[in-house]
Amino acid sequence: MKNQLVKDALVLTVITLVAGLALGFVSEITKEPIAKAEAAALAKAYQSVFADASEFEPLEGFDADAATQIGLAAEGNEGDNQITDCQVAKDKDGNDIGYIITVTTHDGYGGDITFSMGVTNEGVMNGYSITSIDETPGLGMKSTEEAFYSQFENIPVGAYTVTKTSPAGENEIEAISGATITSRSVTNGVNAGMAYFEALENAGSGDDADASEESADESTEEEGGESDE
Amino acid sequence: MSDMRIGERLKNGILIENPTFVLMLGMCPTLAVTTSATNGIGMGLSTTVVLTLSNLLISILRNIIPDRVRMPAFIVVVASFVTMVQFLMQGYVPSLYESLGIYIPLIVVNCIILGRAESFASKNPVIPSTFDGLGMGLGFTISLTVLGALRELLGSGQIFKYQILPLADAATGKAGYTPISIFVLAPGAFLVLSVIVAVMNVVRKKMDAKGKPLAAPQGCLTGECEGCAFSNACTGKSQTTEAKA
Numbered sequence: 517m518k519n520q521l522v523k524d525a526l527v528l529t530v531i532t533l534v535a536g537l538a539l540g541f542v543s544e545i546t547k548e549p550i551a552k553a554e555a556a557a558l559a560k561a562y563q564s565v566f567a568d569a570s571e572f573e574p575l576e577g578f579d580a581d582a583a584t585q586i587g588l589a590a591e592g593n594e595g596d597n598q599i600t601d602c603q604v605a606k607d608k609d610g611n612d613i614g615y616i617i618t619v620t621t622h623d624g625y626g627g628d629i630t631f632s633m634g635v636t637n638e639g640v641m642n643g644y645s646i647t648s649i650d651e652t653p654g655l656g657m658k659s660t661e662e663a664f665y666s667q668f669e670n671i672p673v674g675a676y677t678v679t680k681t682s683p684a685g686e687n688e689i690e691a692i693s694g695a696t697i698t699s700r701s702v703t704n705g706v707n708a709g710m711a712y713f714e715a716l717e718n719a720g721s722g723d724d725a726d727a728s729e730e731s732a733d734e735s736t737e738e739e740g741g742e743s744d745e
Numbered sequence: 746m747s748d749m750r751i752g753e754r755l756k757n758g759i760l761i762e763n764p765t766f767v768l769m770l771g772m773c774p775t776l777a778v779t780t781s782a783t784n785g786i787g788m789g790l791s792t793t794v795v796l797t798l799s800n801l802l803i804s805i806l807r808n809i810i811p812d813r814v815r816m817p818a819f820i821v822v823v824a825s826f827v828t829m830v831q832f833l834m835q836g837y838v839p840s841l842y843e844s845l846g847i848y849i850p851l852i853v854v855n856c857i858i859l860g861r862a863e864s865f866a867s868k869n870p871v872i873p874s875t876f877d878g879l880g881m882g883l884g885f886t887i888s889l890t891v892l893g894a895l896r897e898l899l900g901s902g903q904i905f906k907y908q909i910l911p912l913a914d915a916a917t918g919k920a921g922y923t924p925i926s927i928f929v930l931a932p933g934a935f936l937v938l939s940v941i942v943a944v945m946n947v948v949r950k951k952m953d954a955k956g957k958p959l960a961a962p963q964g965c966l967t968g969e970c971e972g973c974a975f976s977n978a979c980t981g982k983s984q985t986t987e988a989k990a
Contacts, residue, residue, distance in 0.1 A: 524811045531810070531818050535825040542829045549836030557839060648843075653780045654901045654929045694926060 558632075561645040562603065562616050565634035569605035569613060575716075578602045586715045587619070587708030592675030595704030597621040599712050605634065613637055617712055618647075621705040625697045626650040629659075633706060635673060635713045643669040644706065656698035664692050664699070673710045678703050751876045758880025762960040764857045765888035766945045771857040775889060776934040778848050782905045785893025786886060787841045788848060791834065793882025795826045796858050800866040800878030802826075807867045819862045824853045857885060895937050900929035 562572050583599035601618035614636035621629050629649045634642035643665060651657050658664055667689050678699045679688045691699035764770045771792075778788045799822050803810075810818045831849045834842045842849075852858065861881055866874040894904050902910035902922045913921035927933050949959050 520811070520813075524814045527809060527811055528814045528818055528821075531806075532821050535821050539825055539828055542832050546832040546836040550832065553836055553839040652930060653897075654924060654926050 557647060561632045561647050562605075562634070564645045565632055565643050566605045566614060566616060567642075568607060568636075569634075570608040571606045571610075572603040572616060573606065575602040575604050575615070583712050583715075584708075586712050590675065590707050590711030592677060593704045593707040593711065595621055595623050595701050595708075597623075597701070597705045597708050599708060600630070601632075602712070602716075614642075615713055615716060617709040619705040619709045620648075621701040623697070623701045623704075624649070624651055625656050625695070625701075626652060629698070629701060629705070631702070631705065633668075633709045635710065637717075639673040639713070639717070641668060641671050641673060641706070641710065644702075651695070651698050655692065655695040658692045658695060659698050659702050668706060673713055675707050675710070676703050750873050754873055754876040755880040755883070758877060758882070759884040759887060760959075761957075762881070763884040763888060764881055765885060765892075766941060767949075767959050768857075768860075769942075770860055771855045771885065772938075774848055774851050774855055775892065776931070776938065777851075778845065779889055779893040779896055779934060779937075780900075780929045781897040781903075782890055782894040784844055785889035785891075787845050789882070789886025789889040791830050791845070791849065792852050792855060792857070792885055793879065794830055795823065795852050796861060796882040796885075797875055797878035798826045799823045799858055800861055800874045801871060803862045803866040804869060804871045804874035810867075815863075815867065816859075819859060819867075820853070823858050823862070827852045857881060892934075892937055892941065895941075896928045896933055899925050899937075900927070900933060 559572075562569070566572075578601070580598070580600055583602065584597075587593060587597060587599045598620045599617060600620050601616075603616040603618075604612055605614045605616055607613050614634060616632050616634050618630065618632045627650050629646060629651070631644045631646040631649075633644040636642065646660050649657070649660065651659065667683075674687055676687050676689050678691045678696065680691050680696065683690050689699065689703050758764070760767075762768055765772075765775050774788060774792075779785045799819075802822050803819060806818070806822075827849065830852075831842075834845075834849070861878060865877045869877070897903050897905075898909060901924045902908060902912055910922035911919075913919060913923050925933075928937065952959050
């Protein structure tokens with residue numbers, strides 16, 4: 517009886533050990549392809565939101581926590597989201613032409629949505645590209661389709677709100693029908709990213725008073741629009 | 746002889762004991778992932794790979810694994826294969842990994858895999874076991890693809906992301922199909938599945954009449970616990986079954 521117990525335990529241990537070794541081996545050989553696939557997906561996302569750029573470099577001294585705080589304090593950001601990465605976009609001569617800001621929002625309908633948005637130094641958003649999403653097909657998944665994301669293309673930096681009717685003001689984004697939660701969480705994330713971009717610009721050069729004044733105007737308009745809802 | 750056995754195992758898995766529509770096993774992944782035909786086929790094929798490999802290995806080890814620790818041993822084997830499939834998919838087919846991501850670990854607890862390990866692979870030689878896994882996996886794949894295709898068609902007018910039904914456009918007044926979104930949501934899974942099961946019941950009656958009966962359902966859905974592979978160890982048996990026992 518006792519022998520049987522020892523034998524059972526031994527066999528199970530051997531099986532587990534062999535399985536562990538095999539797993540380690542597979543993990544080792546797939547490490548590189550996985551890293552490559554992830555890098556390729558990211559590069560594709562960056563390129564799609566910043567077609568003019570030929571090179572991307574991580575922003576020096578990027579602090580995700582500080583960036584997230586700036587994002588959360590942003591005008592029009594009512595969501596729970598994080599700024600997880602920021603890259604400097606450079607043209608082929610090596611000049612800085614804008615930023616790629618990666619935002620993860622935690623209030624999507626099916627969990628986190630991560631997207632990268634490209635903003636040029638002129639304060640124009642090129643658009644966003646979603647790298648990780650798990651929304652409902654046919655509803656929230658439409659945020660990856662042109663009809664919705666094209667609303668974020670070539671728009672000035674500011675605070676945006678979601679409307680369920682056709683957009684009346686410049687700072688309104690038309691919600692995906694039946695997927696207001698997804699639309700809101702993406703828009704909140706975009707607002708966070710835009711606020712962080714403004715903070716970067718203000719930190720970078722002192723003569724941005726005009727720009728920030730402009731955005732202040734926009735945000736007052738915004739509040740007016742919101743109270744209507 | 747062995748050829749016939751192989752063909753028989755494949756036919757068994759795909760039709761006579763089709764895991765989803767006949768045995769009623771593995772309902773959770775079935776309902777969860779079949780929002781599109783692509784997801785269905787992806788989930789089905791990854792399960793097939795795991796099922797075939799785990800049946801093969803468990804059949805090889807069937808005389809080594811002690812009876813009393815067989816369940817943990819099966820789980821370790823299945824979980825290892827699942828993790829390997831996950832790594833490989835992440836590295837080489839990232840787009841499929843992206844859409845199946847959270848369901849892949851669920852293959853570990855898919856009752857089809859444990860059920861086949863317990864009721865077939867642990868009692869039969871290597872070759873039939875391997876083909877049993879392959880047949881069962883293909884049966885599962887076909888079921889999920891059919892379910893996914895129907896839901897995708899009704900829910901978005903597409904099959905394999907290809908627009909089959911032209912969509913109506915209110916703006917231009919174009920007549921066409923208006924997608925019924927509920928079919929890609931959770932309730933739609935139950936609606937489509939119930940219709941398919943009703944159809945299968947007709948098939949079942951026809952096969953019975955022909956004298957070639959399909960297998961009895963095994964899953965917990967039926968309330969009938971006698972046919973279930975886990976009947977001996979199960980603590981949640983229905984009262985009627987317990988009364989009979």
